Amino acid sequence: MNQLQFTQSKPSINNNWSKEEKLDFLMNEYGDKIIRLAYSYVRTKHSAEDIAQEVFIKCYEHLDEFRGDSSHKTWLYKIAINKCKDHLKSWSHRNVVLTEIKTSIQKVMHPASDIECIRKEEGQFISEKILSLPRKYREVIIFYYYEGLSLKEISNLLNLNINTIKSRFYRGKKLLEKELKGGDFLE
Template identity: 55%
Template sequence: MGNQYEQSKDELLEFLMNEYGQSITRLAFTYIKEKQLAEDIAQEAFIKCYQKLDEFRHESSYKTWIYSITVNLCKDKLRNWSFRNLIFSDFLSTRTKTTETPESRLLDFENNRIISEQIVSLPIKYREVIILYYYEEFTYNEISNLLNLKLSTIKSRLHRARLLLKRRLEGSTANGRHVQ
């Protein structure tokens, strides 16, 4: 009987990895800003998830739970290691929209690159709410639970993050055009 339980546990982990693997790696990258380390953290998150599947109480969704594990691992890593000199690389590449012409694709790519660089350069407390709200599409309440912060704090941080981004992007240009 234990073997059947292990099999279902393995199947659940495989499902979670297929479902959330890319998102977890992208989330880790938004904190860490280093591709290989983000992939390592994502792997570590799924290992921890597997080890703690027995303790999962279904008080939240699997997605929220895995994101929470990942966020905590990233924050631990940030406390224990200096990330100030890491170089920004490809971010949110799977989020770029397709357009009609090569020229418009290039402009979209350049605009997305500038926006991505600005998001990743935000202080962590603002960066995480922007990523979780806009790119991972969590609700205010889900973000509040995920980060273990008051709902008012989430709303306030999101508002401040938007203002910071707006100010930073107003001066940015891509190919002579202002980023929209």
């Protein structure tokens, strides 16, 4: 009995589409991923959403100039990384961080129910450990495991030598493993 194998082809941009249709496709296809990527840098949902919006504005402005040297996904990620780095250097980011520290102190003074706290901790433990890694390791781990990029694609995206990416990937995994072993569920 022959088994039919079906391959699911990834939808792509049709060159006959208008600029608005192309943008709509890219936003639907990569919007959530761009927000997650931005969140991994800026660590606030609101800022990540703002950055994603800026990414797609810039995408729209330069969509006609896209040469196809890379995939649209890689191009959008590159824009997002640059926007995130700009945001991290900005005064508004430093001001938000101070506000969040104040909010965290207030939460300690007025904690939620124990059960609610335990559930949140269980759900966020690994994400927090990944986000606590230094950025150079965190971004490689996120791109590899969450975005499914190869080390070569990450190398191209970050404009770094492949051996640097391999080293950061290995060290990031070791740091993450060390952090996770400190957690209750792995002891």
